[in-house]
Amino acid sequence: MPGGxxxxxxxxxxxxxxxxxxxxxxxxxxxxxxxxxxxSRQRVWxxxxxxxxxxxxxxxxxxxxxxxxRESIDFTIHMSIQDMxxxxxxxxxxxxxxxxxxxxVSKQKPLKALGIAPEELQHVTEHLLxxxxxxxxxYVYAALVFGGLVFLARLGRPDRAGVENRRAWYPRTPYIVSxxxxxxxxxxxxxxxxxxxEGVVKIFKSMVGLYPDPMVKAIAFLFFIGLxxxxxxxxxxxxxxxxxxxxxxxxxxxxxxxxxxxxxxxxTNAIRAGLFAAMVLFLFGIVGGRKGTVIxxxxxxxxxxxxxxxxxxILLTVIxxxxxxxxxxxxxxxxxxxxxxxxxxxxxxxxxxxxxDKDRCTECGLCIKACPVExxxxxxxxxxxxxxxxxxxxxxxxxxxxxxxxxxxxxxKTPKHPA
Numbered sequence: 001m002p003g004g005x006x007x008x009x010x011x012x013x014x015x016x017x018x019x020x021x022x023x024x025x026x027x028x029x030x031x032x033x034x035x036x037x038x039x040s041r042q043r044v045w046x047x048x049x050x051x052x053x054x055x056x057x058x059x060x061x062x063x064x065x066x067x068x069x070r071e072s073i074d075f076t077i078h079m080s081i082q083d084m085x086x087x088x089x090x091x092x093x094x095x096x097x098x099x100x101x102x103x104x105v106s107k108q109k110p111l112k113a114l115g116i117a118p119e120e121l122q123h124v125t126e127h128l129l130x131x132x133x134x135x136x137x138x139y140v141y142a143a144l145v146f147g148g149l150v151f152l153a154r155l156g157r158p159d160r161a162g163v164e165n166r167r168a169w170y171p172r173t174p175y176i177v178s179x180x181x182x183x184x185x186x187x188x189x190x191x192x193x194x195x196x197x198e199g200v201v202k203i204f205k206s207m208v209g210l211y212p213d214p215m216v217k218a219i220a221f222l223f224f225i226g227l228x229x230x231x232x233x234x235x236x237x238x239x240x241x242x243x244x245x246x247x248x249x250x251x252x253x254x255x256x257x258x259x260x261x262x263x264x265x266x267x268t269n270a271i272r273a274g275l276f277a278a279m280v281l282f283l284f285g286i287v288g289g290r291k292g293t294v295i296x297x298x299x300x301x302x303x304x305x306x307x308x309x310x311x312x313x314i315l316l317t318v319i320x321x322x323x324x325x326x327x328x329x330x331x332x333x334x335x336x337x338x339x340x341x342x343x344x345x346x347x348x349x350x351x352x353x354x355x356x357d358k359d360r361c362t363e364c365g366l367c368i369k370a371c372p373v374e375x376x377x378x379x380x381x382x383x384x385x386x387x388x389x390x391x392x393x394x395x396x397x398x399x400x401x402x403x404x405x406x407x408x409x410x411x412x413k414t415p416k417h418p419a
Contacts, residue, residue: 045155075125094292137193141227147174156169175392179244197300200342229350242332265374296338347389361399366399370395
């Protein structure tokens with residue numbers, strides 16, 4: 001997939017024209033209400049944040065985001081697995097598995113001698129090359145998370161808006177803009193890789209010898225986990241392309257009564273944890289007796305951004321997830337995504353997160369109703385293992401007693417917001 005400078009510049013223009021947070025024709029009155037009640041310090045924060053986002057993306061461009069790894073590479077059936085694997089960024093075992101050959105097959109024999117047809121060679125190489133990372137995309141992820149975090153922790157709540165004007169807090173435009181940038185720029189323009197789901201899967205694949213550079217995969221995994229910890233699942237809620245697409249669909253104001261019926265977290269997480277356990281068992285050959293089988297390959301919705309549906313199960317996964325998003329909040333994230341499962345565990349140590357002041361909370365249930373999952377419910381009732389919180393901000397402007405905030409985890413309690 002393309003990922004060059006021209007696309008980056010188009011993304012930056014899109015950010016510039018849409019990221020003047022609070023400017024939206026359809027919501028002009030509410031947005032100007034937010035801007036009018038923000039302090040001069042917050043306006044400085046806004047300017048610095050937008051500049052910072054551009055600086056992060058610009059740094060990615062300067063550090064060689066032309067991505068030379070995507071230059072054309074010619075392969076023939078007269079080449080061996082040993083010749084091809086390093087150029088595709090995988091090990092000989094991984095390439096043998098892609099060709100559906102035994103992992104211990106001779107890596108020196110030409111592919112023709114192993115019975116590989118030119119059509120199969122083309123399919124396998126295209127598939128593996130589609131997993132090559134567009135390095136600039138990491139900077140786009142970082143920029144979106146940075147912008148979202150500053151908005152939630154510092155900008156979303158105007159300093160001069162009291163609790164009686166709480167509807168002016170956390171306007172939706174910045175969130176929608178971030179989601180659109182993620183889908184368009186980090187998704188369709190830059191392709192499916194890298195993404196948070198692959199960040200988890202690839203580190204496990206490297207453990208069974210399918211990648212020659214386990215340290216690189218570990219760094220990528222830590223990058224995504226870091227963006228999930230700095231702000232509660234910020235990478236999932238504000239920057240992941242497929243998560244953003246599901247969020248945009250769910251945000252369409254239809255079928256509201258059906259959306260009020262939430263799938264119990266015990267159900268969604270049990271299914272997600274079960275799939276994660278199955279992935280480990282199959283990948284290490286504990287089940288099936290053959291190492292290297294990755295079940296998530298058959299349900300990878302990020303193939304949508306390459307318009308590459310190599311199996312019917314992938315196409316079915318995309319269709320079900322997007323259609324399901326009209327009535328269920330982020331169904332793929334809740335039911336399937338391995339990174340969703342891992343980052344849910346990592347939420348316990350998130351630096352910035354939704355916090356509820358139990359001394360003020362009256363358990364009125366407004367935040368629970370506003371939350372699209374059972375995260376707010378878990379926080380209100382003090383559950384140790386509450387449902388995933390995607391930092392969507394829906395709960396942050398509904399509390400009549402100002403008991404809920406998005407803040408630093410170790411921040412001391414503050415006096416009540418001025419009326």
